[in-house]
């Protein structure tokens with residue numbers, strides 16, 4: 539059941555070093571390309587990175603929170619052409635979430651690394667850093683990347699009883715859902 543998959547999905551930042559199967563990568567990419575986009579504009583671009591030197595460089599894309607990608611098998615950079623859609627951020631987020639979820643269903647670990655609105659240690663914009671590193675044109679915006687690899691350790695699944703049900707309202711904001 540899809541809900542079971544969503545309970546099991548966690549952000550994985552430690553990887554075993556086992557190679558990711560080509561078929562699995564293909565399915566992750568297909569999940570991204572199957573994602574809905576506003577007006578069907580499909581403004582996204584995806585860059586698959588498995589070159590260890592580039593992964594090492596991607597690890598420095600942010601002040602913090604990107605370092606672990608040097609130990610991942612792969613990173614999938616999610617970018618978009620804002621001229622194709624005024625809501626490219628949402629389009630990128632849905633594609634990234636779909637990849638994150640399908641990866642979990644294949645027992646692969648992944649973690650979202652935020653790039654848009656983030657900075658490198660030297661103050662340079664993370665987007666500019668990634669754009670220059672991977673040769674993306676200046677017109678493309680970089681939303682995030684996913685670090686992907688087989689998990690080194692098991693993280694606990696979420697429990698339905700622990701969810702933040704208080705954030706959900708009924709008819710009027712502030713009104714609880716009836717029992």
Ligand SMILES: Cc1cc2nc3c(=O)[nH]c(=O)nc-3n(C[C@H](O)[C@H](O)[C@H](O)COP(=O)(O)O)c2cc1C
Pocket residue numbers: 547548549550551602603604649650651652653
């Ligand atoms: C929009 C977004 C940005 C995130 N950025 C980062 C990041 O830059 N680095 C990181 O290590 N984790 C990042 N995460 C992962 C979150 O830290 C993680 O989802 C959260 O702590 C909940 O843990 P869980 O995914 O295991 O349920 C991001 C997640 C989202 C949705």
